[in-house]
Amino acid sequence: MEMCNDKETLDTIVEEANKHTSQGKVADYIPALSLANPDTLSVAIFQNNNVCTTSGDINEKFTLQSISKVLSLAVALMDLGEEEVFSRVGKEPTGDPFNSIIKLETHSPSKPLNPMINAGALVVTSMIEGRTIDEKLERLLSFIQELTGNPSITVNEDVAKSEFDTAYLNRSLCYFMKQHGVIIDNVETLLELYTKQCAIEVNCEDLAKIGYVIANDGKDVDTNRPIIPLHIARILKTFMVTCGMYNASGEFAIKVGIPAKSGVSGGIMAAVPHGVGIGIYGPSLDDKGNSIAGMKVLEALSERYNLSIF
Numbered sequence: 001m002e003m004c005n006d007k008e009t010l011d012t013i014v015e016e017a018n019k020h021t022s023q024g025k026v027a028d029y030i031p032a033l034s035l036a037n038p039d040t041l042s043v044a045i046f047q048n049n050n051v052c053t054t055s056g057d058i059n060e061k062f063t064l065q066s067i068s069k070v071l072s073l074a075v076a077l078m079d080l081g082e083e084e085v086f087s088r089v090g091k092e093p094t095g096d097p098f099n100s101i102i103k104l105e106t107h108s109p110s111k112p113l114n115p116m117i118n119a120g121a122l123v124v125t126s127m128i129e130g131r132t133i134d135e136k137l138e139r140l141l142s143f144i145q146e147l148t149g150n151p152s153i154t155v156n157e158d159v160a161k162s163e164f165d166t167a168y169l170n171r172s173l174c175y176f177m178k179q180h181g182v183i184i185d186n187v188e189t190l191l192e193l194y195t196k197q198c199a200i201e202v203n204c205e206d207l208a209k210i211g212y213v214i215a216n217d218g219k220d221v222d223t224n225r226p227i228i229p230l231h232i233a234r235i236l237k238t239f240m241v242t243c244g245m246y247n248a249s250g251e252f253a254i255k256v257g258i259p260a261k262s263g264v265s266g267g268i269m270a271a272v273p274h275g276v277g278i279g280i281y282g283p284s285l286d287d288k289g290n291s292i293a294g295m296k297v298l299e300a301l302s303e304r305y306n307l308s309i310f
């Protein structure tokens with residue numbers, strides 16, 4: 001694909017997209033995230049076992065936040081199987097913001113509609129295997145280290161604590177679901193694990209590699225060995241299309257047409273089926289919690305290189 005090694009075009013796209021950062025704002029409901037520089041924007045593109053082109057400061061680190069929901073879902077599906085996982089979380093988009101509680105009350109039973117909204121992700125996190133928080137976190141971390149080939153990936157404890165100390169809405173979701181028997185775990189223990197999961201720290205290259213593995217049906221970058229079984233990689237890509245950008249997923253599918261997952265830190269992980277992984281970091285967010293410049297980058301790349309899957 002000509003996109004690789006065409007740094008000049010990527011730099012132009014990034015420069016153009018960067019003009020939109022002033023229209024958004026950095027997430028501040030997790031206090032530690034408000035420290036990010038709103039004007040930064042970096043992109044890494046991964047293809048054929050290599051980061052083939054980049055733009056911006058790709059060494060800058062950021063936390064996965066909601067991008068981690070794709071990875072915890074992969075682990076839960078691998079460990080427990082589809083039947084068990086989807087008996088506790090649904091497969092349908094909501095059209096509501098990511099932290100909304102409303103459908104838990106209006107739908108009966110109050111099973112979250114999908115694993116990409118906070119309620120659904122909290123249930124999925126409660127299904128990660130292990131006897132202690134440390135064991136469960138280790139299960140997830142080693143999976144992410146395997147996907148990225150980066151053994152130094154770990155949790156940013158400051159961001160985790162900052163979210164844990166202020167996660168009143170996520171606590172409400174958990175207690176609501178616990179009342180209805182959807183969550184069995186101790187809520188504080190689950191929140192500690194969930195906030196650590198969201199605070200796993202990566203850079204754009206790591207994200208691009210994760211996107212590449214998912215794009216390539218779960219096969220390892222170097223060895224082609226399956227890290228994620230094919231049918232699970234398909235499920236992940238499908239959720240990324242239908243729910244990956246929250247209540248902007250429909251518009252994103254029309255404008256961009258690439259399976260992608262965003263997080264409130266400003267990261268976006270995109271997987272162009274059978275070809276390319278894209279990692280983006282741009283912390284200025286739109287009102288739906290998606291990276292404003294990151295979305296522009298993907299829109300421009302999709303148009304320029306005809307990447308839409310539709």
Ligand code: DON
Nearest residue numbers: 065066098198262263264289
């Ligand atoms: O649970 C939360 O609110 C955050 N840890 C993650 C939310 C998030 O990234 C939504 N993304 N756009």
